[in-house]
Amino acid sequence: MTQAMAAPQSDRPGGPELLVADPDHGLTELAAQGITVVRAVDGPGALLRIGACPPDVLLVSARLPGIDPVTLIESVRRSLATLPIILGTGPEDAELAMRALAAGATACVARPYRCKELLTLIHATHIPGSLPLLRVGDIELDQDAHVVRVAGAAVHVPLREYELLRYLMRNAGRVVTKxxxxxxxxxxxxxxxxxxxxxxxxxxxxxxxxxxxxxxILLTVRGIGYRITAGDPPRSNGT
Incomplete structure (x- = not known):
């Protein structure tokens, strides 16, 4: 089996995490709507944050300093193929918006942002109930059915271990820190x-x-965290 990479989806009961890559807008009012807002003031900061702890939705300003927003989107798309990316644009950004959409942006939204409009886009791009099937080697995790299978056989996994496995599989191929x-x-x-x-x-x-x-399969990276790989075929399904 091949390894499937998917953008992380929220592990919080309150709602998705939004990374706002914009020096001028914190959008803290979204917290009242169940959105966890994290901010990066420039392109390099946004890439560092995404690499260390990927958000559920990314909002990128067309006026982002440090890195051209199209370049940032292209860079993110190389490792996170399905992460929802929203570009914040002004009236003068029509050409940039076209290039950003071609580079992999999911949608565009008018800037200055209106909370109601942005909230609608976040919920439209972050859809619970239609989550991708995750596969790493012989391990398969059905996020909708909440079922784990190893070599085709269902395995009982308690909730906390299920959440841990799901997060590791969503970030397969990289080290996840403690x-x-x-x-x-x-x-x-x-x-x-x-x-x-x-x-x-x-x-x-x-x-x-x-x-x-x-x-x-589930490797320890000493002093840092863990990484899940395809590994060797499992010897047993456990209980």
Whole structure:
């Protein structure tokens, strides 16, 4: 099986995370509508944030300093093929909007932003209930049915381990840091209890049939975090 890359979708019950790459608009009023707003004031900052912890939706200003917005969109699309990207444009940005859409932008919205219009676009591009099937090697995760299969056989995975596996699979091919797992899976800005993540990873390996001492699927990157790979065919489905 080939590895499927998909843009991360929200792990928060309150709604998606919006990264606003715009020096002039924080859009903090969206928080009252269940949107978690994170801000980057320039292109390099936006790319760093996306690389470290991808958002659910990206809003990019046509006036973004540091990196041309079309270049930023092209760069994001190389690793996140389905991340919803909204370009904020003014009356003078018609040509740039056309190039941005050709580069992979999902939609355009008028700038200065109107909260109601932007909220409609966010919900239209971030659609729960029609989530992609995730596959990494012989592991398949059906996000709509909430089912995990290993080599075609359903495996029982408790909720927290399911959320951890889902986040790792959504970010397959890159190292996910422990801090990122704490934010996205445990939904906390602090630190989880000692060894909590380690214990859940150990249990998850057992359920996936991965070797706990010499894992080939759920790899530990010492001092940083974890990375999921296609690995070797699982030896058992676990219980």
């Amino acid at each position: 801090h990122e797992i704490t934010r996205k899976v445990w939904r906390s800005e602090g630190k989880p209890p000692n060894n909590t993540i380690v214990v859940h990873v150990k249990r998850l390996r057992r359920r996936l049939g991965d070797d706990e001492r010499h894992p080939a």
